[in-house]
Amino acid sequence: MHKPIKTQLILLITTLTMEMNIMSFLSLFIFLIFSIVTVSCDTPLSPSYYDQGCPEALPTIKRVVEEAIANERRMGASLLRLHFHDCFVNGCDASILLDQTSTIDSEKNAAANLNSARGFEVIDKIKFEVDKVCHRPVVSCADILTVAARDSVVALGGPSWDVKLGRRDSTTASQAAADANIPSPFMDLPALIKNFENQGLDEEDLVVLSGAHTLGSAQCRTFRARIYTQTNIDPAFAHHLQTICPQVGGDMKLAPLDPTPNSFDNRYFTNLMSKKGLLRSDQALFTGGETNEIVEEYNENQNKFSMDFIKSMIKMGNIKPLTGEKGQIRKDCKKVN
Structure with a gap:
């Protein structure tokens, strides 16, 4: 091979190699830029999010x-x-x-x-x-x-x-x-299951998060139909509630959702097994359907209820959060900036 031709080939190969390296570098650079943008626009939630910015x-x-x-x-x-x-x-x-x-x-x-x-x-x-x-x-x-x-x-x-x-x-x-x-207090079990499924929550989440009704009270208008028309209710319990909630009027009168409305415990599930669920949607969890076994388990084991409650609360808290550059940090929670 003539020397000039050999030299030209070496130069051509060297040039092509450099161009390929440059293209590879540019491709990698572009990939990294897009990766950074993606991360910044969809930042994962973290328990330590405010540790540096505001530890108090x-x-x-x-x-x-x-x-x-x-x-x-x-x-x-x-x-x-x-x-x-x-x-x-x-x-x-x-x-x-x-x-x-x-x-x-x-x-x-x-x-x-x-x-x-x-x-x-x-x-x-x-x-x-x-x-x-x-x-x-x-x-x-x-x-x-x-x-x-x-x-x-x-x-x-x-x-x-x-x-x-x-x-x-x-x-x-x-x-x-x-x-x-928002789940209605008048829903039956199939409607509740579907409602929670729409949020990415399963039947166990439904039962354990309904267990939040171990706390608080409900207004008469939300349980009136249950205490006057439903049959899957303890008669003495229904009669007691009728003294609080008349058939007409008194819509805002309150009744506790379980016997210890200011204490987090598993009495809610005990109530369901005794046909003393206050709301139709409460008692629906224990009417012979697929959630019966979960109710029984939480009635027997408060610690399991507490541990599963933690998991389901974290899961619910992860429903479609706005992160990164989406949304805003409001200065006043009642109105947009």
Whole structure:
């Protein structure tokens, strides 16, 4: 082979190799850039999310929750319920906290929340105190709801767990979605199972999260039909409730959801096995259907109920959170920035 031709071939091979290396480098660079963008836009939730930015956030939430429950024991159940009703409507994004405006279709006006959901002033107090110790609005209202639910359970004798954090707040709300997605106290078992399945929750989640009714009370309007028309109810229990809840009027009168409404225990499940579930949706869990065995298990083993409650609360808290650049950190939980 002539020397000039050999030299040209070497130069050509060298050039091609360099171009391929450059292309490989560019491909890798572009891949890394897209990976970084993807991570930043979809940041995973983490219990340590505020450890560096505001380490005093969680102790502050705990303090305000404990003060509110010390002032009124029922408030613990109310704060826990706010978190449930938030997560079941387009995810855990604090949409339930937004007031009605010309552009906000407030979930506070949904059938399950109107003249029923409460504790909003406690959330506002927590937000004020947290922003003060953090020196700026760094903790989302969605995370405040989630942590306040956990702290309420603990304050009333229930288990504790590490709450995954990093949710951001929605800029919209939907009364229609709340009416469609929040479980009704009038649902039967198939409807309840379907409702929870729509949120990515299974039958065990349904039973264990319904066990949150170990805390709190319900309004007469939610159980009137059960105590006057249903047959799968203990007669003495129904008669007692009829003294509280008349057939006409008294819609807002309260009855406890289990015999110890201010203590986290497994008495709720004992009630179901005795046909003393307050709501139709409560007793539906123990009527010979596929959830009977789960109810029996939690009635016999409070520790298992507590451990499974933790798992299901974490699972529910992961329903469609806004993370990364999605949503916002509201300055006022009642309105968008």
